[in-house]
Amino acid sequence: MIEILSQSASASIQDLGRFSAVRWGVGTAGAMDRLALLCGNILLGNADDAAGIEAQVFPFEVRFDTDLAFALTGADCAATLDGLPLLPWSSSRAQAGQVLRLGLPQAGRWRGARTYLAVAGGIDVPVVLGSRSTQLRGAIGGLDGRVLRQGDRLPVGPLPGTGIIAGVMPPGLALPLAADELPAVRVLPAAEHDAFTGGSLARFWAEPWKITPQSDRYGFRLAGPGLEPKAPLEVRSHGIVPGVIQVPHSGQPIVQMCDAQPSGGYPKVGTVIDADLWRLGQMPIGTRFRFIRVDWNKALAAREEVEGWLTEVRRVTALLRARRAA
């Protein structure tokens, strides 16, 4: 059991997402930084899709009611366990009664916005429509389909017994991506890309965009050079995926994120590739970043790079586990 001590109501239970109920109008939800949650699960010997807690507002505190191995990945929050400092992107062991405290995300060599607490055995809430992720609209999954509140006590699943105590190289450092010294994400053009004026498109690709305070798990509202359609655009309601960059009448794009509604009727200039969604999901409000235009092959290469890195994490984890057992 884990007990939530914090009052802030923005943490939620997430796994890698809910992917086969979109045709029912159910969005994917899931961790904004799936890579971080996955790394925590790998260190702990959990299944990839074990559920953890995503924290977005800090400080954030939980108490372990039982002895438990856990991992913290994502933003470095100068975390402490009963006041003793913990390393970021690492697994540790807690004893019953110990309090885990996540402080403010640190401005270090890589800065994140969300931290993931994975526990050995995973958070054991019911699987709904194939996932434990919290879908707020419709109150699906997670703990009663809502954000976590002070006093919530979360059950933990059967211990896998195969975890290791170690850290992972943060992917923000291992897989850097920048354009003109700003953090960047790769984008494939979408159906209405060529319906915007050449001039406004050139600025879209070449100039920095800023993540405004009106940004959250539903979508990131950006500020920057406006996009202008050549003629008024009528787009019928269609299914979308996280990463789709919609352009409303204002011309200021909105990147749809994990809790976005699964369909939309706005023009779309491009889609942030799935392999880079974790980068965007970890950019704090106020970040200035760039879009990098890629083609299909480059997008696949990006995906393979992430998969390759994960394979490496699994490989060395297995190596260390075997060595400890020997």
Next chain:
Amino acid sequence: MTNAPAVSCLGTSALLFEAPGETTLANQQRIWALSREAANWPEIREAVPGVNNLLLSFNTPPRCLEPLETRLLGAWEEAIALPLDGRVIELPVVYGGEGGPHMADVVAHTGLSVEEIVAIHTAPIYPVYALGSHPGYCYLGGMDPRIATPRRKIPVIRIPGGAVSIGGSQTGVSASDGPSGWNTIGTTEVCFFDATRDPPVLLQPGDSITFRVVEIRK
């Protein structure tokens, strides 16, 4: 509108197929057929019909898109409209009053009386084109253009589930609490989504809705 179907990608996660020409029920029936066919393809994780379009999400993105696009366009050519033979569900609606806060805006825009608007709104059988937006929400066809009213300039932060609304030339019913830019003219108490059931939705593409007046409140 284009004269030929269009296939585009949504990142490496999905393909989007747009049917050509105007939005029609006949096109939508062919989209249902296409969806049923493509859902069985090994590359495809899920087929998600939209309004005269189809989203196909990938299990793993294919190395090369062209063969899949060719197969998709070919399947569209072959697609025979599925019949509209689903269930017809009648929704009892209380029009106006507290549950219909924007009825006055529809009156103002159309120049019709509340009674006329309700009569026009309850006359058709509305086919369910697709689901989307939020769990259990149905995109409906068949609204009479006489009661079309533009979307609100300032969306409402929270409209309750069961809200019956008009947005532009479409009508729909919210399945759960949430924001809406449509004009809410009434309310119904039907449950559209239950995650514990299989399928979890009350209505699917191919079913239809009718609205029945329970009461008109001032």
Next chain:
Amino acid sequence: MMRPDDLTEVAAAMRSAGVGRLELKGPDFHLVLACGAGDAPVATEVALAQPDAEIVPVAAPGLGTFLRTHPLHDRPLAGDGEAVAAGQAIALLRIGALLTPVPAPANGLIVGALPEDGALVGYGDRLFDFLPQE
């Protein structure tokens, strides 16, 4: 045994000579002076060791690249002369994408590290001189 005035003189001399760390050992004392960059020199830890106290080695628990600082941080996990708790990570060994912690063997002081930061070390290599304390 050194007196406090002596210590101040030594510290000042260190600063002007640009010496960052000075270690003195005698039959009944062990003194480490660490001089940080910038401000006034400070004796971070003065260890008046027991006559029979011993410096113990901390050996590498495995193979890897020796790191005294976490890749996200600017400051080392544990500096020379710093007091640490038993089990606290005082260095990391990087193996590919993973970082394994090197734990302090007991409560005590870091005397100094032997390998350069970034050096490849093998299982059993001496990584630190460590002074256990109660």
